Amino acid sequence: MNFDREFFNLGYLDRLSYKDTIIHNIDARVKVIGAIAYIIAVLSFPKYAVIPLIPFFSFQIFSIIIGEIPISFIIKRIFVVSPFILFIAIFNPFFDRNTAFYLFNIPISYGILSFFSILIKFVLTVSIIIILISTTSFSGLCYAMRCFKVPEIFVNQLLFMYRYIFVLAEEAMRMVRAKELRSFNKKGLELKFYVKLAGNLLIRSLNRAERIYYAMLSRGYNGNMPYNKRKKLGFPDLLFILIILIMIYFFRFLEPVNSMGRFILRLIR
Template sequence: MKFDKEFFNLGYLDRLSYKNTFIHNIDARVKVIGAVFYIIAVVSFPKYAVLSLVPFFSFQIFFMILGEIPVDFVFKRVFVVSPFIFFIAIFNPFLDRNTAFYLLGIPISYGILSFLSILVKFVLTVSIIIILISTTSFAGLCYAIRYFKVPEIFVNQLLFMYRYIFVLTEEAMRMVRAKELRSFNNKGLELKFYVKLAGNLLIRSLNRAERIYYAMLSRGYNGNMPYIKKKKLNFSDFLFILIMLLTIYLFRFFEPVDRIGKLMIGVIR
């Protein structure tokens, strides 16, 4: 396990969210609203819809270009969690074998369509969430969901969890480095070491959490997290959400792929 690499990846995501681009400068509340409506629109498509979902990839392309987000960064993380949904959807072709249509003489069943639809919906929803996190600081996201009346205790737990991930990862990285320096003849780290690492890390995390809590109390912490002053939405924020919601509406209810396909068939005939 390469802790240095994992820590770098975690830090890279955090640094990526603080870039200065058009997408990064859009208010977090606006981006959260847009992402929620986007996900609702995607999952609301019928279970056999596949081609109708394709236009929604234009959002990812647009955001990754304007937000300067590497394509491989997004889709590597989509790929990491994809096995879970893949093994859920893989049974559909076997359970629903009724033929929907023929493609070059090959029968395409409704099960295959539902399988592809689930995968496409998964990629769309997960990638838009990753892009949202990559273009918005975690503190900004927490401020946004707190603005929408999410319980403050839940928001505080998210903030603590996110900040403490870096502390724990750094602590684990120091322990692994110490082990490697003391056993340079070993090519790898055995399973027994990782068992001890988990136990020691738990003890150290409890001690560290206690010290952090006392440090917060000494600085005036009373159970409420201070937040930045409320930011007013500007013209670019309103324009962004207006265009995004309008585009989502058009893609969802007018289904441009189907309309273009029918138009082409009519022209050919």
């Protein structure tokens, strides 16, 4: 059953974040800063940049190896969101037809360059976010957001979403199962059923929200979500962020591919 599989997929992302590797153990705050710096650096490249973006894949390669994340998992996630970005980028080759250079006598237009630039930027930023999420516990991420002064209400929303999405999905799964066991593969009522399912889930979650609120009140909730202070940043955390920032600076401003290319050309001559 399709729905069941999706449900266990959801849990898979969550389970990935409980592994015990060097990357998982780095403080969430540091990882968030690193990811944001990375994204800003990638997006700040000019719109025709393709080659200088390539070295940025090294971050993904390292974290996939060290963090023991299955690469197929990341590729699948990227495919899910890719249609949006393809639609944005697909028209560039048609509008911007000035030839930039010739590659083995094939003219390459600026449009094609910017098409690939957008595509690579997209893959880089989305995959780094997926890696961040699958190597960091959700409560750690929320704690990091709190430290960066993200409004309390958004953080709480996320916390509750994370906590109850599993409960809700399980409820939906049970309803789909109950329907499937009694529908004998009869088609045609699918849409009607899912409309009702959505309505039913909404009412159930409203009721649940009320019970949760009661549970919070009975434990002294007064409008502020309490949270535990975490331990201070350790030496490995600081070392990690230092290395990440230096690497980002190196790849962004010193253009290692260009200098390497020039170096190789000089060797050949």
